[in-house]
Amino acid sequence: MSAATTVASTPPAPADPPAPARGMLHWIILSACGGLALVAGADALSRTGQRGGDVLFWLGCALIIVPAALRMFDRRPSSTERAATVVVIGLALYGVKVLRDPFAFTYADEFAHFHNLQSILSTGRLFGSNSILPITARYPGLESVAAALARLGGISPFSAGIVLIAVARVVLMLALYLFFERVSGSGRAAGLGALVFTATPNFLLWLSQFSYESLALPLGAVALFTLMCWGQATARSTRRRWTITLLLVGIAIVPTHHVTAYALVAFLLGLCLLHRQMYGRREAPWALTALLGVFAISWFIFAATGTLGYLGPVLTKAFNQVVSTLNGQASTRVLFANQGGAEQTPRPEEALAIAGILALILAIAGGVRVVWRQGRSSPLLLLLVTAAVVYVGTLPLRFVPAAWETAARTGEFLFVGVALTAALGLMWLLGRAGRPVRFRAQIAAAAIMFVFASGVIAGWPATLRLALPLVVRAGGRTLQPPEYMAARWMGAHLGTQRVAAADSDARVAVDYGHQVAIAGSNPDVSGMLSARTLAPWRPLLRQNRFTVVETDRRVVSTDVIAGYFFNFGSVSLTAPVETGKFNVAAADLLYSSGYINIYWVRGLW
């Protein structure tokens, strides 16, 4: 049986069509830019502490999504217009994140990757050290490309990061569209599928951050497209060339992000096994899978053995807590809670989110039916549908605190299957009734906006969705929050030291003070900072050779999402004794700014 009827059961897409009738792309671009203008207004209101930003935000998102969804449901657009539309929408949604953080990176992991980028630019070497997230330094794909952009273009590291993720976004949307088009044989399904993918809970903000997965996932989508082309190739020479292409892309993924590389190998392996079950061993990409698997394992062995120590505890903890929750030994997680477990999402948004998830499940069910009746001869399509079903199965994990993040992180990989399955289901559901075409397009657009909104609500705390004051103007100058001032002071007056600090302060100290700052529970810096007596913690200072301790009375300094901005209104503070325990003769209080104190503690060990 030839490849065209096994791995990929649909005929390859035709060559470039002749010049199409006038499209609507210019109106979609206009609408998307209008949406961005509204989002900018929403962020401006939020940054100045004023109300009304949420309404503008949702209106802006609707202006971005709805016209494109209407057009994608239409049968008339050409493939080129559809591809261009999904790219425009992907870029516009990325613009939402850029407008939220226009001055600096403020996500927890962005600090880690920004440090790696700074390290490459200052030392000219890869594989530096990283005290925030050590494993990231062993996967330098993202930072190496950003460093190349900074070097070539003479632009700042921040600008290089912004440009790179924008390009990655173009790659992601285009790859998904072309992949879905080849899998389904339908540009309409492909366009709708690419739009549904933007409903991934992490898509709007998390997948837009300067982080290794933000580059690896788009490359993974390219790998899927290339795999499809490989499967549809009939000539041996063509297939060989697609093999080389897939290998080049896959080899670039391995040093970029561990989970994406392993997910790609696992997907290929699943495809091979399913293919063997359905059609026998031949014509499946065994050699490709083996080569990429060998490369991934080699990278793990020779460059990044710490990957197991990083991923293992996360998975183990998630599994253990699932078991504990099922046994009733652990309480469930508050849905829509922030990192501290406090619920922050307004009730109407919670209802919208849950309703959107139910709508998505309905569309997935329709898609499963479509594929089972018409497409179950394609192992690739079956695998995508399986991913969609597995995604639905992971939804209850959101009730388990430790498993929630694992479920959220795997969601974007599984959502590749969810997107196409839901798109096929949506087309089938709306095609069953005898309503006029106009009505169905509007329902489809509303459904996609609905599901997109539920993804945004589920993916990020409502109070942190809009921009917060990071850089403010006062007296003709610009100011930054106190932890940035403290970090710069350390860099200017203490050189590089080993610093114990709270989670968000440590990240700022690394990037802006060039310190080796350590936070968290391993070593137990957070325990030391919140303790009331100092004596039991001297061994920790000695074992980790801390010369500086940065204390911060603001409770928000332990919040890796919210702890980077100016405080206004009432501020929750810790007890004075927690920071005051360092006021001893053997420690020097070198810096004090009200909330933040910096102690030289070398004399304590």
Place this chain on the structure above:
Amino acid sequence: MVRGLRRSDRGLRDASPAPPADLVLAGALALLAVLAAEALPGSLLLLRALLALPLALALPGYAVTAVLFAPEELRTAERLLLSIALSIAATILSALLLAVLGVHLDLLPWSLVLAAVTLAAAAVAAARGHGRSLPRPRVALRASEAGALIGAALLLSAAGAVGFTPLSAPRGTHGQTALWIAPARGGAAVCVGISSDQLRTTSYALALSVRNVRISIGPVRLRPGATFSRRVAVGPGRPTVSARLSGAGAAGVTPVVLHSPWRVPASGC
């Protein structure tokens, strides 16, 4: 015999590959990118970025794609996708290669490697007959389309202007004042300083205590974002020195103290 071409010759002539204008352009742009990155001054940053960034994001991938696939084998969107993705892959792999060879990831070696990949791939692609002639650029917009795009540009500019402009702080924002102390280089002195992140100009008074001797400094008026520092001689012996801040913005600022003997690295004022 000489009038017109024989049918077979005409067939051969029609089958000759198109001149590889696209590959020549890719190679030329790669060289131009290296030159721009090395030679253009900072005042021409935008021009440098426009010329040089494609060397990491488009050119190597375009050339490699041309090696692998003939022009008619890929649609435009597919060629664009592979050009970018393979360029990113080339940049990552070139970084790893330079790292393995022990070469610093500086501008010149890195840009030369990427340009070499582009030129080599373009040459191979041209030899395979995978070049394309460049289509004549043709932009035909209706008035409504042009109007929509101009409107989009204006809206995007407005979004950027609002988004990238620092705004005033929310009401009730907590300004901060920092007081600091450190040993001064050269010995027998300390540096004391004040950094103001208050939202308005604020006056401070600084009081140092050295061996029960009080040294007053001030009043010091600082605008938002301004700093003040002073080198203060404290005599031999590296005594304990403390500093206290008073003033409207000093609430919550703990007196800083440098205990004897000094353990902290010396710093400039």
